[in-house]
Amino acid sequence: MTTTRPGPVVVLVGPPGAGKSTVARRLSERLGVGFRDTDHDIEQHVGTSVQDVFVDHGEAHFRTLEEQAVARALDEHEGVLALGGGAVLSEATRELLKRHRVVFLDVGLAAGVKRAGVNGNRPLLLGNVRGRLKALMDHRRPLYEEVATYTIVTDTLDAAAVTDRALQLIQEDPA
Template sequence: MTAGPVSDHAPVAVLIGFMGAGKSTVGVALADLLGVGFCDTDHEIVARAGRTVAEIFVDEGEPYFRQFEAEVVADVLTTHSGVIALGGGAVMTPAVRAVLAGHRVVHLAVSPDAGFARVRSSKRPLLRAGPGTGSVDTTPEDRYRALLAERAETYQRVADITTDTTGRAPAALADEIARALGVLPASAPRDEGLPS
């Protein structure tokens, strides 16, 4: 959401995108490439709450999780100057979109097939059936596809840069994002290119 950095200590990049897009994975690769710290808001929530994301969803419900998540996002945006990966649903909360204004937001996109293949064996609460999660009449894959389709426009709108991660390695994605942001350190290898 471009409007210039909100402070000198603003994060280098804020990664957004759907479950399985690779925000946590590419975020670590990008932070390593740039020699900066990495913060994953899902991990920050777990550390602060002393419970897993799935436990918070079950014990308190999604609205409580979203409020907590919005507070954590607002906090880390003012305290963390490296790479930040947001939880997959964070930008659906209006308060999160508001605090992202002026930050360098990168959308990691993924095809439904590739994304679901990446997360099918993990414990994402919104892919499970049950109260406050998905319908018992649909499969996790149905829910994955429907939620991705529902959110795609918002990810696109909030981001300054979008890159499709389907079939691409995290290290290559990190390199591409760093170049797009113009923040690649001088010592990093550059494309050879063809002689003109």
């Protein structure tokens, strides 16, 4: 895979609880490049939390903001980029991601529930975390796979091991 235009060194995608933000921060430190998270970009842009955007304006409004934030970040950022778990729902975003090196941090249901269930800032997982995460993954897994250059199954790995594996993949393919 070759990057056809400037942009991030690598983009991390995956479901809630996969470790995208944590791994992206660690990876950016190891590579000596900047880190960016599109959920944080959205929060900075609107001046409130992602959860508040969902509650006050609905998911459709959030997805529009997210699509715009991802497009900006892919165009501007040259470090490690973490996308929100639902960013791949946008066909336009998936099309843009085809031009970039993307690592899908995959996580099974049990590990995902354990990790994501403790975070109350995940609006789509409120209530029955296990059932909601399963439905999310059933719907999104094919989309993550569609955009992925590489996949790392994170279930039994800690953040350091996932970072090591991602770094190895990047160094093997210096696109």
